[in-house]
Amino acid sequence: MRTETAFDVSRASRRSRRRTLSYLAFYAIMTVLAVPFVFPTWWMITSSFKPITEIFAFPPTLVPENPTIQPFIDVFALQPFAQQYWNSAYIAIVVTIGTMLVSSLAGYAFARIQFPGANAIFLVVLVGLLIPAEVTIVPLFQMFNGLGLIDTHWPIILVSTFGAPSVLTTFIMRQFFLALPVELEEAARLDGLNRFSIWWRIAMPLARPALAAVAIFSFLHVWNLYLEPTVYLQSTELFTLPVALTRFTDAYGGALWNVQLAAATMTAVPVLLVFIVAQRQFVEGLAHTGLKG
Amino acid sequence: MTLTTVRALPSRAPARPGGAPRRRPSRHRRQDALVGYLFIAPQALGILAFVLVPLGLIAYYSAHEWNVLAGTFRFVGTENFERLFTDPQLGGVLQATTVFSIALVIANLTLALVLALLLNRRMRGVGFFRTVFFSPVVVSLVAWTIVWGFLLQADGGINGMLATIGIEGPNWLREGPTAMASVVIVQVFKNVGLNMVLFLAALQGVPHDLYEAARVDGARPSTIFWRITFPMISPTILLTVIITIVGSLQVFAQIAVLTQGGPGTSTTVLVYYLFQQAFQFGKFGYGSVLAILLFLIVLVLTIVQWMLRRKWVFHEN
Numbered sequence: 001m002r003t004e005t006a007f008d009v010s011r012a013s014r015r016s017r018r019r020t021l022s023y024l025a026f027y028a029i030m031t032v033l034a035v036p037f038v039f040p041t042w043w044m045i046t047s048s049f050k051p052i053t054e055i056f057a058f059p060p061t062l063v064p065e066n067p068t069i070q071p072f073i074d075v076f077a078l079q080p081f082a083q084q085y086w087n088s089a090y091i092a093i094v095v096t097i098g099t100m101l102v103s104s105l106a107g108y109a110f111a112r113i114q115f116p117g118a119n120a121i122f123l124v125v126l127v128g129l130l131i132p133a134e135v136t137i138v139p140l141f142q143m144f145n146g147l148g149l150i151d152t153h154w155p156i157i158l159v160s161t162f163g164a165p166s167v168l169t170t171f172i173m174r175q176f177f178l179a180l181p182v183e184l185e186e187a188a189r190l191d192g193l194n195r196f197s198i199w200w201r202i203a204m205p206l207a208r209p210a211l212a213a214v215a216i217f218s219f220l221h222v223w224n225l226y227l228e229p230t231v232y233l234q235s236t237e238l239f240t241l242p243v244a245l246t247r248f249t250d251a252y253g254g255a256l257w258n259v260q261l262a263a264a265t266m267t268a269v270p271v272l273l274v275f276i277v278a279q280r281q282f283v284e285g286l287a288h289t290g291l292k293g
Numbered sequence: 294m295t296l297t298t299v300r301a302l303p304s305r306a307p308a309r310p311g312g313a314p315r316r317r318p319s320r321h322r323r324q325d326a327l328v329g330y331l332f333i334a335p336q337a338l339g340i341l342a343f344v345l346v347p348l349g350l351i352a353y354y355s356a357h358e359w360n361v362l363a364g365t366f367r368f369v370g371t372e373n374f375e376r377l378f379t380d381p382q383l384g385g386v387l388q389a390t391t392v393f394s395i396a397l398v399i400a401n402l403t404l405a406l407v408l409a410l411l412l413n414r415r416m417r418g419v420g421f422f423r424t425v426f427f428s429p430v431v432v433s434l435v436a437w438t439i440v441w442g443f444l445l446q447a448d449g450g451i452n453g454m455l456a457t458i459g460i461e462g463p464n465w466l467r468e469g470p471t472a473m474a475s476v477v478i479v480q481v482f483k484n485v486g487l488n489m490v491l492f493l494a495a496l497q498g499v500p501h502d503l504y505e506a507a508r509v510d511g512a513r514p515s516t517i518f519w520r521i522t523f524p525m526i527s528p529t530i531l532l533t534v535i536i537t538i539v540g541s542l543q544v545f546a547q548i549a550v551l552t553q554g555g556p557g558t559s560t561t562v563l564v565y566y567l568f569q570q571a572f573q574f575g576k577f578g579y580g581s582v583l584a585i586l587l588f589l590i591v592l593v594l595t596i597v598q599w600m601l602r603r604k605w606v607f608h609e610n
Contacts, residue, residue, distance in 0.1 A: 162339025
């Protein structure tokens with residue numbers, strides 16, 4: 001391998017220097033482009049450790065000069081934040097598990113089981129993809145109002161699990177099952193397993209990648225819901241995090257920025273950490289599901 | 294998404310081997326059909342209760358004056374629809390909606406494509422930057438919006454940094470043009486990573502020999518982009534355009550947190566206006582009419598997508 005002449009060496013070194021330069025240019029451009037993606041998160045976290053006197057300091061301080069955890073304490077003093085955190089967490093978990101079940105059952109049936117009207121029903125279900133949640137929010141509010149379910153978590157849980165948001169995930173599950181070889185299931189059938197057991201014991205374990213995508217999509221969707229809890233919830237202790245985040249104000253309605261940002265940090269950072277650990281699943285899962293503006 | 298695949302419903306009944314006993318499979322099949330209905334029941338009933346019935350109710354409500362605050366509910370016929378055409382604010386609302394959608398689509402797709410092209414190479418650190426550009430997608434929307442709102446205050450971080458280099462920044466969220474621009478920018482950086490990933494996948498699907506052939510022919514990079522890359526990824530571009538437009542019509546939290554539709558109605562997009570009319574002013578009848586309008590816009594966009602897709606099947610699988 002090492003038989004370069006002097007000429008080769010100089011050419012190689014020139015080429016490698018050129019390559020180093022283009023590397024440097026590439027990294028410089030990427031770093032500049034990365035600023036608006038990273039800086040807000042950095043600013044959110046650091047500002048939540050600033051006392052209110054430093055929050056609008058000039059010149060802006062990139063790192064808190066007098067770091068304090070007082071904003072984080074205030075978060076819990078101003079609102080039942082632990083309760084609100086629990087609300088968001090349990091709703092997200094219930095809806096995520098519920099969506100995985102609803103969508104994998106329906107997706108499996110649409111892909112594998114023959115029954116009269118399957119195509120027609122599938123088309124009708126797909127209508128859910130076309131209807132933005134904002135279109136149906138008025139009648140849904142009235143329906144839940146009639147059922148006495150306003151100011152409870154039921155509307156959020158029921159609509160997210162069974163309504164329009166789960167159509168996309170059903171579609172994903174159906175596509176996955178269509179692509180899955182059917183032989184294993186047929187063998188299990190010959191062994192006398194019924195459909196339910198085949199779905200649960202054969203198909204579901206094989207569908208783990210699709211289920212992961214469904215879970216990620218569903219969790220992020222519910223965790224970020226804002227319009228629905230704004231409309232359905234009235235009591236502070238029932239709020240989910242996105243609604244609670246907007247209510248950290250002083251007596252005059254002015255935003256308590258450092259407290260608000262501390263709450264935002266506690267909301268955003270855990271999900272961000274999970275993302276960094278499991279980013280491959282996140283990116284692939286969301287790229288498959290596709291789809292938010 | 295790919296609604297067109299509906300047509301590709303496969304025939305799922307594998308040909309049964311001849312000579313199988315006749316009665317058992319039919320009982321089996323009936324039983325199987327029952328299981329099929331049971332499996333889809335939660336989803337189908339959910340769609341019935343939370344999509345189809347509400348859609349029907351919108352039509353019903355739109356013909357009524359329903360003022361929750363006053364506790365009145367009465368039939369008004371087409372009054373709400375007539376209001377739609379005489380509403381002095383609606384023109385501004387539709388304009389804001391259009392401006393927001395178009396600006397968002399152009400900014401989002403351009404940036405997404407640039408990022409994807411830059412990252413579509415084998416180099417150390419590419420994965421890291423992909424993670425960086427994607428990360429806002431998983432940051433809670435309201436948290437992301439709040440910190441941008443904080444940065445964009447008159448005496449906030451962005452103007453503070455501009456001031457250190459001697460530039461006096463505007464009061465971003467309180468002046469018409471910059472308020473709209475701010476909402477667009479906040480939304481672009483939040484979600485551009487998703488489109489970037491879709492573009493990256495599309496770019497990696499372009500066959501290498503096409504590029505090599507072009508290079509052998511001495512094509513310039515810009516020619517290669519416009520003659521090869523762009524046509525090859527055009528289905529993805531169309532898909533992301535539609536996804537982004539439909540998504541842009543649903544922008545609510547950003548408006549509610551950043552500008553509350555202001556100043557004036559300069560950032561009052563249709564969804565926010567609908568929310569105001571129905572839930573702040575208690576006008577559910579007129580809110581329902583606005584919901585029908587939103588539905589029709591999305592419907593038209595979807596139909597346009599279908600038609601374009603038919604025409605624009607340059608290469609699709």
